[in-house]
Amino acid sequence: MxxxxxxxxxxxxxxxxxxxxxxxxxxxxxxxxxxxxxxxxxxxxxxxxxxxxxxxxxxxxxxxxxxxxxxxxxxxxxxxxxxxxxxxxxxxxxxxxxxxxxxxxxxxxxxxxxxxxxxxxxxxxxxxxxxxxxxxxxxxxxxxxxxxEHPTQALLDCYTIGQARAGAASDVEKVFAGLRVAIVGDVAHSRVARSNVLAFAALGAEVTLVAPPTLLPPSLAGWPVTVSHDLDAVLPGAEVVYLLRIQRERASEALLPSLREYTAGYGLTRDRSRLLRPDALVMHPGPMNRGVEIAAEVADLPCSVVTRQVANxxxxxxxxxxxxxxxxxxxxxxxxxxx
Amino acid sequence: MRGGTVVDAGGSRRADVGLSQGDVVAVQAGLDAGPGVTVLDAGGCVVAPGLVDLHAHLRQPGMEEAETVESGARAAALGGYTAVVAMPNTDPPIDGAAVVREVLGLGAKSACDVRVAGAITVGRKGEQLAPLAEMAALGVRLFTDDGHGVQDGRLMRRAMEYGSALGVVLAQHCEDASLASGGHMHEGEWSSLLGIGGVPAEAEELMLARDVALCRLTGCPVHFLHLSTAGSAALVAAAKGQGLPVTAEVTPHHLTLTDAAVASYDPVYKVNPPLRAQADVDALRRGLSDGTIDAVATDHAPHPQEAKEAPFDEAPPGMLGLETALAVLLTDLDLPVERLLALMSWQPARIAGVSGAHGGPIVPGRPANLCVIDPAASWVVEPGRLASRSRNTPFAGRRLTGRVRHTVLFGEPVVVDGQAQR
Missing domain, CATH: 3.40.50.1370 (Aspartate/ornithine carbamoyltransferase)
Structure with missing residues (x-):
């Protein structure tokens, strides 16, 4: 990239x-x-x-x-x-x-x-x-x-992942080598996504972007990522699931038919959360749209490190x-x- | 004019050029200047018909802090132009006889022959036809809503049908507004990385394709402004292949810069249509050589400094061009000077309908609208030293090779040794 x-x-x-x-x-x-x-x-x-x-x-x-x-x-x-x-x-x-x-x-x-x-x-x-x-x-x-870009968000996300997976961030290179990270949602309009792709990839993670084509950047040439439009297929392998905030106006810009359809395809719903690995981390840069990109119950699961992100x-x-x-x-x- | 090489559509030869009473009176080697005759040194230089710019924003009336007809004409003369077509997106816009007369009047005493393009629609709003015949009667030959494309296909069709009886050319800024909406640079690899909304190439190509179809339907000559994409060049080439009366121009910046320049986030690189990808630049350059593209035009678009010190997506699009166009192309393109002059002088002169006075052969009896180009002169673009009232050149700090030494307007030296005389 x-x-x-x-x-x-x-x-x-x-x-x-x-x-x-x-x-x-x-x-x-x-x-x-x-x-x-x-x-x-x-x-x-x-x-x-x-x-x-x-x-x-x-x-x-x-x-x-x-x-x-x-x-x-x-x-x-x-x-x-x-x-x-x-x-x-x-x-x-x-x-x-x-x-x-x-x-x-x-x-x-x-x-x-x-x-x-x-x-x-x-x-x-x-x-x-x-x-x-x-x-x-x-x-x-x-x-x-x-x-x-939002570089300090990416740094705190890296720190939070290191903390959750190794206890201390000093092993950060070891934690990230080959780590499978799914970034889900509105990548096109997300400064968090751009900074995190740069950071995660620099540290050796394997990043998959999961979004409908309308919410991906027009060109991904040179981005160190793979792309999927099937969250159900990606979730079982993902060690980190990073959900991006969906702006409600995206539905009025012809990027999405409706938020409901987005949630059905790309939201981390309660049903879908059963596909998560037992050791998966769920992250979100905040503020969350509970019920849109993430179900309220999922946001409160132990695997969710959203409040730790804020603290860090x-x-x-x-x-x-x-x-x-x-x-x-x-x-x-x-x-x-x-x- | 002594010691130069005369280059025009007929070829090149070493000759001195004698001028009198606004006309060329002699072209031959070893002319003898009598007493009291001013001699302009053209040693080592190309003596050419004055350049003709189809596309300059002179900003008057209404935006005089950015440029005036006087300052823009001076910039043009320094760049070797003897004629410029002033674009109608002024305030008020040039959409009727009164403003046409005003701008022509302002140009009358300037350093350049200022012609005017009229708006196609009232207020450039794309809703109602402007009085094309009234403006044509005052000598307006090109009509455009430049800055906007005419979105409504039916209205554009009517403009072409109406215009076809007036002997005028309709010039289109090809941009589908819905596809371009929210865009501030070329949509592609760089816009994706930089997080800036993009304008896809298709926004230009769709309207261009529509207007080729309308040209076929109406027979009205159409000129395509500032082509920026490889696809546009291919569409124009295909239309020409079918014998349609279409012409096209390209700007120096679309021939030499790419969207990668936007990585600096400096709004000086914001322009409409946007700087495109390298493949587009390559295709446009091929179009210059193979005849697809008829003219290089500057799209000289001055903006005050503070307007360009805004965030990229808030800054207005546009770049200066008149004082650097020729030198940039001499420096960066590998075109024979005859070909370059065709693209910058006699071909645009025909499109603008000014061939009677500009771009013609340098022979006795023709109006003396000439420029003298020193192809070896090396200089650095310093925005603060340009004659334009604005500073928004994307070539600031560039060292260029080739410079206009003298410009002569109807026999009067308006630029001598690189210094404006008016």
């Missing part, structure tokens, strides 16, 4: 410690993902402390620049920044000068002029984090750009902020966590 929107990093799969921005999973490569997950391990431990706070990023300022509402992702990043003792600011497009016609570039340059260290950007249009990175000297973290999100984002913003000399996670 060739990578979209590259060009900000010197070469592919830079060591996570030398990253300037986190725009795409492809910026990391297998080694970078593994390093990120090792650092996440330390921060999971921090999160379990009575006072879950370390001074690693004291004096640093992290701005969340959200042009699209996403309370969950924004709170996750802001919690992560606070646990690292960074100062946080929120710039929400709905309450800002963007409404008064300020251009994207003006907004970015204004925020940069305040002397900040990182911008966490979420935008409904693909590619905006790349544009932001051209207009600022702060580190830029992609918190979701249109249908394109904070630690993963701490790792990302830490690796982007701390001095290279502090890179040993033990040092920073204790310091």
């Amino acid at each position: 060739a990578r979209g929107g590259q060009g900000t990093q010197a070469g592919e799969g830079a060591a996570a410690g030398s990253l300037r921005h986190l725009l795409s999973v492809a910026d990391l490569g297998a080694d970078g993902i593994a390093e990120m997950l090792r650092v996440t391990d330390s921060f999971v431990e921090v999160s379990e402390r009575a006072i879950p706070r370390v001074p690693a990023l004291r004096g640093k300022t992290v701005v969340s620049l959200f042009f699209e509402d996403s309370t969950r992702t924004r709170l996750s990043f802001e919690t992560a920044a606070k646990r690292l003792s960074a100062d946080t600011m929120t710039f929400s497009a709905s309450t800002s000068s963007v409404k008064k016609g300020e251009s994207l570039r003006d907004t970015v340059e204004t925020i940069t002029a305040m002397g900040i260290d990182a911008i966490v950007v979420r935008h409904g249009s693909a590619g905006v984090p790349w544009q932001v990175a051209r207009w600022t000297d702060a580190a830029v973290i992609n918190a979701g750009d249109g249908w394109h 999100g904070v630690a993963v984002r701490m790792a990302v902020l830490f690796l982007l913003l701390s001095h290279p000399a502090q890179l040993e996670p033990g040092v920073a966590v204790d310091g």
